[in-house]
Amino acid sequence: MGRKTSGDAGARERIKAQREADRKREQRKRVTTIVAAAAAAVLAVGAGMWYAASSSRSETATTATAPITKQADGTVVMAKPGVESPVLDIYEDFQCPACQALEETSGATVKNLAAEGKVKVVYHPITIFGMEPTKSNSVRAGAAARCAPAGQWLAFHDKLFEEQPSETVKGFELPDLVGWGKDAGIEDPAFEKCVTSQEQAKAHQDYSKQVLGSGVIKRGTPTVLLAGTELNDTAFKPADLRQAVLNAAAK
Incomplete structure (x- = not known):
């Protein structure tokens, strides 16, 4: 069996570091997606509430009325x-x-x-x-x-x-x-x-x-x-x- 060298150890460290970087990048993507979806939901709810409020808001009667x-x-x-x-x-x-x-x-x-x-x-x-x-x-x-x-x-x-x-x-x-x-x-x-x-x-x-x-x-x-x-x-x-x-x- 061959002897492990310092080069092998370095390669393993680089692979480990790359995997950690990939994991963090995927985590950030998931967080970004969740935040974006939540923001869209909030906007949708807000738009619905605005429409409901605007559709039920009373007008002010004009001074002149029809005969x-x-x-x-x-x-x-x-x-x-x-x-x-x-x-x-x-x-x-x-x-x-x-x-x-x-x-x-x-x-x-x-x-x-x-x-x-x-x-x-x-x-x-x-x-x-x-x-x-x-x-x-x-x-x-x-x-x-x-x-x-x-x-x-x-x-x-x-x-x-x-x-x-x-x-x-x-x-x-x-x-x-x-x-x-x-x-x-x-x-x-x-x-x-x-x-x-x-x-x-x-x-x-x-x-x-x-x-x-x-x-x-x-x-x-x-x-x-x-x-x-x-x-x-x-x-x-x-x-x-x-x-x-x-x-x-x-x-």
Whole structure:
């Protein structure tokens, strides 16, 4: 057997050193890959969060709104002259918390789109509740809304949602409704008589029954239809709602 030389030892040391260098290089590559993947994941999550936040961010309503026209059946149209489509139908109950949330989130977007001439909005105030005190609360509010003049109807509509009572207590009391009408700029003395006598209560309930019997309300209120198609969660995301209306207007 030959004798080991110092040259053999040196070669082994060089091989060992090379293997160690290769190992460290592979380790650095793995770390770099993991960091890059993590960073990409963070960016993806961040982008998703940004989109979710931006799509749900409420707009600021412009000072000028589209003209309001009250219809004989109790519906209310908000649209610039000549704008007939697309149509955005909003079925809502003034006592409904989800309807209040829709108004708080997307109400400004709806108003802005109508003011821009991008959509014809049709409000359908109805009573969907069958139990007390919510049913009577809703009827009083819906009947009072029918009493509001067209010029102040939208402001009164918004005030009703702003003052919405709890579902567990009697609310929308007649004196309050009259006072909120004045807050909304209603000066016509006929409004107070109309509200306190609840002369529009039967018409409001009849229309509510008609709507509920038609099958258009499938999941409760709010029900928002764009060109006849229900928007579901899109209605609660202002950016998505805006884009949906613009897409429909472009067809």
